[in-house]
Amino acid sequence: xxxxDTGADVSGELLKGKxxxxxxxxxxxxxxxxxxxxALPLSAYAGTYxxxxxxTAIISEQNGNLTVTIGPAQQQLLLVQxxxxxxxxxxxxxxxxxxxxxxxxxxVKSMTLTLGRATPVFAxx
Numbered sequence: 001x002x003x004x005d006t007g008a009d010v011s012g013e014l015l016k017g018k019x020x021x022x023x024x025x026x027x028x029x030x031x032x033x034x035x036x037x038x039a040l041p042l043s044a045y046a047g048t049y050x051x052x053x054x055x056t057a058i059i060s061e062q063n064g065n066l067t068v069t070i071g072p073a074q075q076q077l078l079l080v081q082x083x084x085x086x087x088x089x090x091x092x093x094x095x096x097x098x099x100x101x102x103x104x105x106x107x108v109k110s111m112t113l114t115l116g117r118a119t120p121v122f123a124x125x
Contacts, residue, residue: 039084040108042066045100049111049122057113057122068098068113089113 042061049057058069059079066079066087079087079098089096101110101121111122 039102040106044106045108045111047108048125050125051120051122054115054120054122056125057111059111070113 042064045066046059046061049059051057054070055072056070060067060069067076068079068089069076078090080090082088082097085100085102087098087100089098096114097112098114099112100108101112102108109124111124112119113122
């Protein structure tokens with residue numbers, strides 16, 4: 001309406017594009033990098049992590065993989081090895097990084113998990 005409306009539904013076209021991207025993200029699992037290895041044994045990452053806003057995230061080692069259980073519904077997501085202390089969350093968000101902060105003594109201190117636009121830090125309990 002402002003500045004001489006051309007009649008084009010620009011916001012509608014942008015929404016269609018975003019919906020198409022979202023659909024592609026839901027059906028696409030993260031690509032596993034060719035040469036990857038964790039910086040630490042998987043058991044070193046396992047444990048309970050907390051965030052004052054997002055609550056508790058539980059990292060578990062199962063069948064040679066890590067999983068994260070999070071949210072009120074206790075949704076369990078697979079963590080695919082990325083590089084070093086970074087893993088990718090497989091599932092509805094496509095490639096979502098979960099990065100573990102490790103101190104000089106190889107103790108895992110926290111995990112940063114990308115949740116949409118938010119990147120909350122979960123402290124190890």
